[in-house]
Amino acid sequence: MLEFYPQIKLVHILAIACSGSLFLLRGGGLLVGMRWPMAAPVRYFSYTVDTVLLTAAMMLLTILPKELFANGWLTVKVALVVVYIVLGVFALRRGRTPRTRAIAFAAALLVFAQIYFIARAHNPLGLFYLLG
Ligand code: HEM
Known part of the structure; x- marks a missing residue:
């Protein structure tokens, strides 16, 4: 494979x-x-x-190889994917008011960006690692 x-x-x-x-x-x-x-x-x-x-x-x-995930970046990434999915559900469906949906939407986009940076950096700190 x-x-x-x-x-x-x-x-x-x-x-x-x-x-x-x-x-x-x-x-x-x-x-x-x-x-x-x-x-x-x-x-x-x-x-x-x-x-x-x-x-x-x-x-x-x-x-x-599992050594690639040794510093825990993938665990943090998958945890954030779950957070992203929950926020997405509130942004698109479950949020009761437009304000709740807007906040959930903005938070979901930020989490998505952090997932991306974690993947690119292979580091659980993501953007903060790339900036530092
Ligand atoms: C449960 C969900 C996910 C799992 C288990 C997962 C797992 C992985 C794995 C194993 C790699 C390969 C890393 C490598 O080649 O070195 C990868 C790459 C990548 N993932 Fe995901 N991923 C998930 C979801 C996401 C999401 C939602 C994003 C969006 C932000 C994302 C963004 C990326 C990017 C940009 C890469 C390429 C990183 C690089 O340039 O090496 N992944 N992912």
Whole structure:
């Protein structure tokens, strides 16, 4: 499987770009009162992209040597993915007021950025590591 590492990583990264842009558009659309972000085709497309993203992630996880994750960056990343998903649910669906949804949306984008920096830096501090 290791010989497919570059392709699998590319799929993971393309799915991240797709997933992140879609979340940005949907959350932004909802904030200004649009209805398309919750339409069934958009939701199903979003589930599909996220499934591809996570499947590629699991494949990377199984083929890479575990020494690569020794400093705990992946554990922190996965924990933040859970936080991102919960915030995303509040931003798109569960937030009762527009203000709650807006705060959850902004927080989700910040968490997404930190997940990205953690992945790039291979360090649990993410952006703070890259800046320091
Ligand atoms: C449970 C979810 C996830 C798991 C288990 C996971 C796992 C992984 C693994 C194992 C790698 C390979 C690291 C390497 O090649 O050195 C990777 C790369 C990467 N992941 Fe994820 N990932 C997940 C979700 C995400 C999300 C939501 C983002 C979006 C911000 C993301 C961003 C990245 C990036 C940018 C890379 C490439 C890092 C580099 O340049 O080396 N991942 N991920």
